[in-house]
Amino acid sequence: MTPRAVVFDIGNVLIEWLPERFFDAEIGEARRKDLFASVDLHYANDLVDRGGHFQTTIADCAAKHPDWHDEVMMWHDRWLDIAGPDIPHSVRILRALKGNGVPVFALSNFGIGTFELAEPVYPFLSEFDRRYISGYMGMAKPDAEVYAAVEADCGVPPEGLLFADDRHENIAAAVARGWQGHLFDGPEGFAKRLVADGLLTEEQAQ
Template sequence: MPVNAVIFDIGNVLIEWQPERYYDRVIGEERRRAMFAEVDLHGMNDQVDQGGHFTDTIYAWAEKYPQWRDEIRMWHDRWIELASPEIPHSVRLLRALRAKGVPVFALTNFGVQNFDHTCTVYPFLNEFDRQYVSGRMRAVKPHPPIYEMVEVDCGLPPETLLFADDRMDNIETARARGWQTHHFRHPQGWADRLVAEGLLTEREAA
């Protein structure tokens, strides 16, 4: 089946997303484990991804846990240090596809304000032909509505979409809708898949 558009997840595909690693470095692994056991920080982030205001959501969450207030606020105040670094080979693949005239979309669970800010730090995020951002759409992966919204907006048959994501639950929903999928583990594997699909040459995918 031909591929008419390639869809990238962002976290752990184009930008590393390992908040635990940041906290281990800043407050130490032992304190980080204690905080994450007591505070559902990923649940807080899910609210942002679903459209909650980035600042308001995190600062309100911090007030619920005054003993961790400063650490929780880091999720907001030091956001770019949590969402870093970029994955250079993946960025090269994005740009190589666009240079070949292949439509390239982003489909990401990301808040509105923090996505806009992240785009100023990582300019390649502005290079997608279409950005599908959960906070803007008020729908998140892996739930089917966001995938349906992508299909309706781009107007392409589901079976002609090739989607890369690091999470299997996100992949499984896409696959169930007929999308072609790639479980992203490392950029070389993604490069190999793009070559196998005939979208890039080995040289272009290096």
């Protein structure tokens, strides 16, 4: 069926999220590899995404790894340098869908503290019709309860939801519940999908 609403992940769909790139530039690739092998920064970030206090969680991680304390604290102190820039074509797609009257939702693993940092910098984060942000929900993708919470709240049946995410496991979890899924590997492919579904014109998809 034609999707009735489009659900956007945020990281690597609307905003680039490549922490390794940031640390390569700051401390060099070799030290970054040592850092990520010694400290599970992605696990610390997952705790934040599931509702953990941003500063406290990262500071606790830094305290457990004194040899890497300053580098770990960059995850907090330089977070806005890590998260970005935006992906302009994806933002145009979001706004074109809204202009066509298609409901647009956000479903993203994003911490409370980090989202509060990002929202003033990326105004389009305020343009969704509904936002499902994991930190506020206390749950995260790909857990089934996240998708169930969206279904219970949004008023659109699962088969009417088209979900774009850059991670296969997040799409698979949504599709298992009857959602339509698009594994995002760039805005061009997503734009073509939306044209094929009749949600955007060729011109709007540019």
